[in-house]
Amino acid sequence: MLELKDLYFSVTETNGTNGGRKRDIIGGINFTFEPGKFYAITGPNGSGKTTLAKLIMGIHRASAGEIRFNGNDITGLTITERARAGIAFGFQQPARFKGITFRDLLSMATGIEDEAKLLDLLRRVGICSLSFLDKAVDAKLSGGEIKKIELATTIARNPKLAIYDEPDTGIDLWTIGPMVNLLKREQIEHHTTTIVISHNRAFLRAADVVLMVNLGKFAYVGNLDGALPMLADLSVCNFKPCREGDENAQCFR
Numbered sequence: 433m434l435e436l437k438d439l440y441f442s443v444t445e446t447n448g449t450n451g452g453r454k455r456d457i458i459g460g461i462n463f464t465f466e467p468g469k470f471y472a473i474t475g476p477n478g479s480g481k482t483t484l485a486k487l488i489m490g491i492h493r494a495s496a497g498e499i500r501f502n503g504n505d506i507t508g509l510t511i512t513e514r515a516r517a518g519i520a521f522g523f524q525q526p527a528r529f530k531g532i533t534f535r536d537l538l539s540m541a542t543g544i545e546d547e548a549k550l551l552d553l554l555r556r557v558g559i560c561s562l563s564f565l566d567k568a569v570d571a572k573l574s575g576g577e578i579k580k581i582e583l584a585t586t587i588a589r590n591p592k593l594a595i596y597d598e599p600d601t602g603i604d605l606w607t608i609g610p611m612v613n614l615l616k617r618e619q620i621e622h623h624t625t626t627i628v629i630s631h632n633r634a635f636l637r638a639a640d641v642v643l644m645v646n647l648g649k650f651a652y653v654g655n656l657d658g659a660l661p662m663l664a665d666l667s668v669c670n671f672k673p674c675r676e677g678d679e680n681a682q683c684f685r
């Protein structure tokens with residue numbers, strides 16, 4: 433179980449009309465993610481989704497509030513300590529490395545060297561080619577291939593909690609269905625609490641709970657049907673004139 437208690441991430445604006453002002457990118461989130469459930473987080477660009485994922489993984493430190501994982505306060509833990517506690521993060525833009533093969537990368541990420549176990553991991557992400565292990569993880573890989581590698585290194589750790597930030601970025605439409613199925617299977621077979629940040633309806637439909645972030649808060653928590661009117665609204669800008677004492681940078685002066 434992952435508990436977010438009055439969680440804030442605040443920065444000081446460096447430029448523009450709001451320069452020098454404090455801005456809450458995450459503005460007081462309270463939420464409990466239940467074990468083994470599938471959550472989809474969606475919301476407008478810049479609403480704070482990636483920042484929230486980075487706070488959970490420990491890439492960013494909370495300005496205020498608390499993060500608890502399976503009963504323990506992890507707010508002060510490093511990324512490595514959180515990874516050891518069973519939290520894994522799939523990046524929106526996975527790294528590419530010159531001169532490293534998929535076998536090297538997977539072994540480094542998981543400590544597994546046994547060929548049969550590595551091939552089993554390939555199978556889990558839907559790669560049915562034996563030669564893939566010795567492919568270079570470089571600029572020549574397609575967006576879909578690099579994403580599968582990212583998924584393989586994440587699920588290989590058998591995390592208790594897996595967070596994927598827009599795993600469908602750069603993926604063709606035909607790959608999204610199998611990717612949703614893969615993450616659902618991991619959720620069900622390994623009881624992985626799964627949080628996927630995505631705008632894709634296939635992920636939103638697969639989720640037990642849809643969360644919509646707006647201006648650093650959960651503006652909606654519920655099923656997809658209830659979220660649909662708000663999703664339709666996402667294409668509309670929500671800039672508002674600033675009021676007295678308003679510290680929100682999304683308002684104009």
Ligand SMILES: Nc1ncnc2c1ncn2[C@@H]1O[C@H](COP(=O)(O)OP(=O)(O)O)[C@@H](O)[C@H]1O
Nearest residue numbers: 443457475476477478479480481482483484645
């Ligand atoms: N470390 C930071 N310092 C200042 N601003 C940041 C920082 N990280 C993110 N932001 C800003 O916070 C907002 C939310 O960013 P992000 O969480 O990446 O949004 P999303 O993933 O929902 O598109 C954006 O306006 C972004 O520019």
Ligand SMILES: [Mg+2]
Nearest residue numbers: 481482483597
């Ligand atoms: Mg993002």
